[in-house]
Amino acid sequence: MATVTAVRIRVPAPLRPLTGGQGEVTAEPGTLRDVIAALDAAYPGFKDRVLEPDGRVREFVNVFVNEEDIRFLQGPATELRAGDRVSILPAVAGG
Amino acid sequence: MSYLQGLRCQRCGHSLAPAPVHICPECLGPLELVYDFAAMKAELRRDAVEAGPPSMWRYRSLLPVGDAPVVDLGTGLTPLLRADNLGRALGLRNVYVKNDAVNPTSSFKDRPVGVAATLARAFGLDTLACASTGNLAASVAAHAARAGMRSVIFIPEDLEAAKITGTAVFGTNLIAVRGNYDAVNRLCAEAVDAYGWAFVNINLRPFYGEGSKTLAYETAEQLGWRAPDHVVAPIAGGSVLTRITAGFEELQRLGWIPETKVRVSGAQATGCNPVARAFAVGAERIQPVRPDTIAKSLAIGDPADGAYALAAIRRSGGACADVSDPEIVEGMRLLAETEGVFTETAGGVTVAVAKKLAHAGVLRPEETVVIYITGNGLKTLEALGAEVGPTATIAPRLEEIDRVLGSAAA
Numbered sequence: 297m298a299t300v301t302a303v304r305i306r307v308p309a310p311l312r313p314l315t316g317g318q319g320e321v322t323a324e325p326g327t328l329r330d331v332i333a334a335l336d337a338a339y340p341g342f343k344d345r346v347l348e349p350d351g352r353v354r355e356f357v358n359v360f361v362n363e364e365d366i367r368f369l370q371g372p373a374t375e376l377r378a379g380d381r382v383s384i385l386p387a388v389a390g391g
Numbered sequence: 392m393s394y395l396q397g398l399r400c401q402r403c404g405h406s407l408a409p410a411p412v413h414i415c416p417e418c419l420g421p422l423e424l425v426y427d428f429a430a431m432k433a434e435l436r437r438d439a440v441e442a443g444p445p446s447m448w449r450y451r452s453l454l455p456v457g458d459a460p461v462v463d464l465g466t467g468l469t470p471l472l473r474a475d476n477l478g479r480a481l482g483l484r485n486v487y488v489k490n491d492a493v494n495p496t497s498s499f500k501d502r503p504v505g506v507a508a509t510l511a512r513a514f515g516l517d518t519l520a521c522a523s524t525g526n527l528a529a530s531v532a533a534h535a536a537r538a539g540m541r542s543v544i545f546i547p548e549d550l551e552a553a554k555i556t557g558t559a560v561f562g563t564n565l566i567a568v569r570g571n572y573d574a575v576n577r578l579c580a581e582a583v584d585a586y587g588w589a590f591v592n593i594n595l596r597p598f599y600g601e602g603s604k605t606l607a608y609e610t611a612e613q614l615g616w617r618a619p620d621h622v623v624a625p626i627a628g629g630s631v632l633t634r635i636t637a638g639f640e641e642l643q644r645l646g647w648i649p650e651t652k653v654r655v656s657g658a659q660a661t662g663c664n665p666v667a668r669a670f671a672v673g674a675e676r677i678q679p680v681r682p683d684t685i686a687k688s689l690a691i692g693d694p695a696d697g698a699y700a701l702a703a704i705r706r707s708g709g710a711c712a713d714v715s716d717p718e719i720v721e722g723m724r725l726l727a728e729t730e731g732v733f734t735e736t737a738g739g740v741t742v743a744v745a746k747k748l749a750h751a752g753v754l755r756p757e758e759t760v761v762i763y764i765t766g767n768g769l770k771t772l773e774a775l776g777a778e779v780g781p782t783a784t785i786a787p788r789l790e791e792i793d794r795v796l797g798s799a800a801a
Contacts, residue, residue, distance in 0.1 A: 308419075308580075308584060310415070310416045310419055345418070355676065356418070356419045356420045356421065357419055358577075358693070360577060363574065365679055365693065367679055368679070385580045385581065386414040387695065388413065388414065388421035388596070389413065389522075389580045389590075389593045390522050390576035390579065391592060391627055391628010391630050391691055391694060391696060
């Protein structure tokens, strides 16, 4: 079995036009901020849909790392390791 | 005919045609419904409502269902009880209780689900689904059964027994998830992209929320077509409170009730108080919490409409407060003992917060206050535990009654 070297990022349907329809993309380990910057380089416009200009996660976006809300971790500074799974989701759901 | 024109992003204003979608494709903001209000105002009459069926569907012209056959269990037009005994206990002179615990599946959720199920069918979807803290689960399962639809329901695994049995009985696919509601909700937010199901509180959410407006419509009609001065409602996801607010505002715009500034106050459990905490510290954004409370139906640590509920409360001059688990049980008992209404833990939260706000002078003695009771006490018997039970157990002999009741027997 191949060694896992990448972070896997789940892309919500509204952002898939940016990723050529892909529901999952990968990036090199780093902070969440680094990973989003790398995705923005690969898929221009990605960063603006997820982060505010000041670097905070946008109000209507939630980001989870291995099922944990990053607001309970270190936010955009959360360190991501190889094999981690990131899920980006629209925030307004449920209740 | 329907007055629904389409969907609009609450954040960026992007417009879409009616569809089972809840998120703006441009900015990921939440979508809301847009109606032709001028036509509604010109064409609709409240006496036509009065002549309608004795259910929430008397307001169908105000709901986004058009001519579609509605999925109806007989929901709504629940009692608005004048509550003088409770009022005396709270030091308030004009208190009413809107008892929505007596809906077909014993909670207010039948209102939003009635609308969402109707729209799901109209959109040609065959499976109703939801993430639920328990009350929604039963309602979705029941409406799916009634509509002849399949249902898939996701709940946290630790729900009260009555909520599990009271959902499973409808022949649904009931999936218990190892995690809290926020984990269930995250899973469902991912599942909505993967399956073509009608998640009533996700992709059908803009329509679903509208059903809760009937809580305001009914209250106004039952008060003789006027709004109360102050309402107290529980906050889980925050949708009910914002929809009640919107409901009263709409009736005023239609000219059906006099202009009134309705103060809106929110109730949370201390063990899950993200909105009450933001209110207390003056924050605009909601910081999520990890819920730990007996009020499981309100245990949403990351409320989707939390910021909107907070804004509605502040705009109206209301307040938001939280109460501890023992206070929640006290609230359940106070309502039961003063008014004969048995509510679940969420109602205990609402009553206990009303008491707190009355003592703080936020609820004023002369205000007409409506307390929204959203769920039935039989669903959360566990919360009362051994605290409530037989006064005594006796042999079937007359003198035994005197023995155990003493002077109270006279």
